[in-house]
Amino acid sequence: MKILLADDHFLVLEGLEVLLSTFEFVEKTYSVLNYMELKNSLGKENFDVLLLDIHFGKHDGREIIGALKQRAPQMKIIALTSHSDSATIKSSVNAGFDGYLLKIDSREAIEKALKAVTHGEHYFSPKTQQTFFEMNTSKNNTALTEREKQVLELIVKEKTTKEIAEQLCLAEKTIETHRANIMLKLDVKNIAGMVKKAIMQGLVSV
Structure with a gap:
């Protein structure tokens, strides 16, 4: 089995490489720190599995997974993240990941x-199985909160996560959580789908 690791933290990659080297069925591992390296690697060699950090530097794994599957349709893609909240799990499942692993697994x-x-x-x-089960059996209101509407408005205006965080005086991680919750509630796979649905449903002014 040939494994490709994509994470923007060198120590995470180094630790995973050491761990995977102990698996007899793993023939080779290759690591990349950014999206450009990832695309170049997929153009040079075929991999069986990609372990992809959801928050991969400036890129969101849920946004780029479609392009990656087009480049390597036979390759399986597992989300690798530190986020165990239901919104991130659900939006990742909707995006098309074949598996979901926490960095503490x-x-x-x-x-x-x-x-x-x-x-x-x-x-x-x-741990994610339990979260996913609780999420599917819960009856939480799917209406957007006022804060989520604010975040959605700024996303539609093409503001970056950093710009939204600065404007709303919130942490970037908080904005990422709001974005995941919006994707979950609107049942969309990516930002493009979010914007389209928000406009179609009149959730934002354009």
């Missing part, structure tokens, strides 16, 4: 995930 979970996706199955680590 065990060696056993990572091994199971790699084997599962290469056999055509979806894999979610134990």
Whole structure:
């Protein structure tokens, strides 16, 4: 099995490479720190699985997964993240990830995930399975909050996460969480779908 690792933190990549080297079924691992390196790697070699950080530098894995699957349709893509909230999980599932792993997951979970996706199955680590179950069985209101509407308005105006955070006096991570919640509530896969649906439903003024 050939594995491609995409994360913008060198120590995370280094740790994963060491871990994967202990799996007998892993033939080769290759690491990339940014989207340009990722695209170049996919153009040079075929990989069985890509472990992709959802917040990959300036790029959102949920936004680029479609283009990656077009480049390598046979490759399985597993989300790799530190986010275990239901909104991020649901939006990642909607985007088309084949699996979902937390950076705190065990060696056993990572091994199971790699084997599962290469056999055509979806894999979610134990903690995310519980979150996903609770999310699907809950009856939370799907209406946008006032803060989410503010964030949505600024996204439609093509403001970056940093610009939105500065304008609303919030942390960038908070804006990312609001964005994930909006995607969950609107049941969309990416920003383009979010903007289109927001305009169609009259949620924002254009």
